[in-house]
Amino acid sequence: MTQGARYDLLVVGGGINGAGIARDAAGRGLSVLLCEQDDLASHTSSASTKLIHGGLRYLEYREFGLVRKALQERETLLRAAPHIMWPLRFVMPHMPDLRPAWLIRTGLFLYDHLARRxxxxxxxxxxxxxxxxxxxxxxxxxxxxxxSDGWVDDARLVVLNAVDAAERGATVLTRTKLVSAVRAGGEWHARLESTDGRVIDMRAGATANAAGPWVGELLQGALGRGATTHSVRLVKGSHIVTRRLFTHDHAYIFQNPDKRIIFAIPYEHDYTLIGTTDIEYRGDPARVAITAGETQYLCDSINRYFKRKIAPADVCWTYSGVRPLLEEEGADNPSAVTRDYRLELDAPPGQAPLLSVFGGKITTFRKLAEEAVDELSRALESPAPAWTAGAPLPGGDIANASFERFATQFGQQHAWLPADLARRYARAYGTRAAYVVGQARALDDLGHAFAPGLYESELRYLRDTEWARTAHDVLWRRSKLGLHLVGPGTLDTVTREIDAWFAREDVTPHA
Structure with missing residues (x-):
């Protein structure tokens, strides 16, 4: 991009809401710049329980509108990206001392019928x-x-929204922070700074603040705004991953005596994902981490139900994220805080509009983005119809949303690929797996192998198309290959090799 360039919309925040807004806006013909201070999905949006769900437990809090909206979105999203999202059956054991059977049946009846399936x-x-x-x-x-509900690779969902935005004309700048933005002459004059020290001055007709846990900090800091109608409450959710605790393909939803629920989900073939906690958080969202108490709580929650008991020593990996939940009066229990969202539009007459996003959940991101761009389009006097409801995400244009049929065909067309690698490519990239393979006709054609199943051709694709710049981007966000490399020295060695490869390569800013 050139210094002083003007865009219709500046989107701040490269999580799921920011990427979704950028995609929707670019698809409506607006010129868009998305900036993210770290990598895409670095924080909250890669630290979810990875579910596309209505939120069965929210029915207890009478959040019928939120549940219905989320249930309506489930199948829309499953059709949009069947490679990174798929149906999942959940098993809820009945514990008579926690909730009576009639109450669960009533809740499940509503869950089945609040939206079309x-x-x-x-x-x-x-x-x-x-x-x-x-x-x-x-x-x-x-x-x-x-x-039934659905599973999603949350970090890849963010990246695919950003890829689609870029392919529709948006400029996406990762590792680029908004330093300041002021209204002047009916537009925003903004200054951005990248981690390599590059300073970019740009102008925008409108700004969308989708900074997640930093939404309030951004308003009071770089955007120079005062009090707002809404605010967010920061709640930490932590997860643990163990070796596989069961062999079937269903997930579990467990009820705890403290009224929280815990999921145990098949994960990465050989593992079980367990979470989440709900704890008030007051620190830096970028430094969130699980505590020993949370780890023990999750182990204890699982041990109430499984014959095989687990202890903190059985945990292979953990991750934590800070959820920016919409603040409400009277919601003392973090678990009871709504997962709905509010959009706050600040558009004084004759001045450039500012839209801020408070709250939200990954399942409703597309609807949130659609509503946000509806408001921004009206404020910019540039109306255009919504379009994302029936549009596949990159790689998701799979006939009849039948992933298994597609994966089989991809494996047959690339019979020289090991079966597990062919399936991983199909799962991660969908129809774009062909771009990762390129003109290769044998494994040697994929270049240097950094680890089993991770070749140079994939790194090049992730660098050139998906803004990957470090080993962590590749091993823990664009994939979860890092989990399979955990072992004495193995992960450290592979990480150093990949970082050295990125350092050697000529990396130009992706626009």
Whole structure:
């Protein structure tokens, strides 16, 4: 981009809401610049429980509107990116001392019928002593329920929104911070600074503040605004990952005596993902980390249900994130704070508009983005119709949203690839897996192997198309290959090699 360039919209924040807004706006013909101070999905948006769900437990808090909106979005998203999102069946063991069966049946009936379902089967009761999901559980659990939701690779969802935005004309600048922005002459004059010290001055007709946990800090700092109508409450959610605790493909939702629920989800073939906690957080969102108490809490929660007991020593990996939840009066329990969102538009007559995003959850990001761009388009007097509801994300243009059929065909077309690698490419990149392979006809054509199944051709694609700049970007956000490399010295060695490769390569800013 050139110094002093003018855009219709400056989007600040490269999490799911910022990337979604940039994509929607670019698709409506607006010129867009998205800046993110770190890598895409560096914080909250890569630290979720990785579910596309309505939020069954929110029915207890009478959040019927939020649940219905989220349920409507489930199948829209599953169709948009069937390579990184797929249906998942959840098993809820019945614990009579926590919630009566009639209450669970009522909740599941509402969950099944609040929104139309085409891809996802409905709920039903099961006998735990007959169903395969009952085998790992303690024998005292005799009954349960099964219902449907969806799973998502959250970090890749963010990246694919950014890729689509860029391909529709948006400029995406990672590792670039908004330093200041002032209104002048009916537009925003903004200064950006990248981590390499490059300073960029630009102008924008409007600004969208999608900074997540930093939304308030950005308003009072770089944007120079005063008090706002809404604010966010920072709540930490931590997860642990262990070796696989069960062999079937269902997930579990467990009820705790403290009224929280914990998920246990099949993860990365060989692992189980367990989470999440809900704890008030007052520190720097960039420095969030799990505590020993949270780890023990999650282990104890699992041990109430599984025959095989786990301890902190069994934990292979952890991650934590800070959720910027919409602040509400009277919600003392972090678990009871709404997961809905509010959009606050500051558009004084004759001055450039500012839209700020408070709250939200990953399942409703597309709807949030659509509503945000509706408001911004009106404020900019540049109306254009919404379009994302039926549009696939990059790699998601898979016939009939049938991933298994696509993966089989991709494997057959590239029979020289090991079957597990062909499937990983299909899963991560969908129809764009062909771009990763390129003209290769044998494994040697993919270049240097940094680790089993990680070749130079993939690094080049991630660098050139998905803004990857470090080993951490590749191993923990664009993929979870780092989890499979955990071992004495292995992960450190691979990390050094990949970082050295990035340092050697000529990396030009991706626009």
């Amino acid at each position: 085409e891809l996802l089967p409905g709920s039903r009761g099961i006998d735990m002593h007959r169903h395969p999901a009952g085998e790992p559980l303690v024998d005292s659990i005799r009954r349960g329920f099964v219902y």
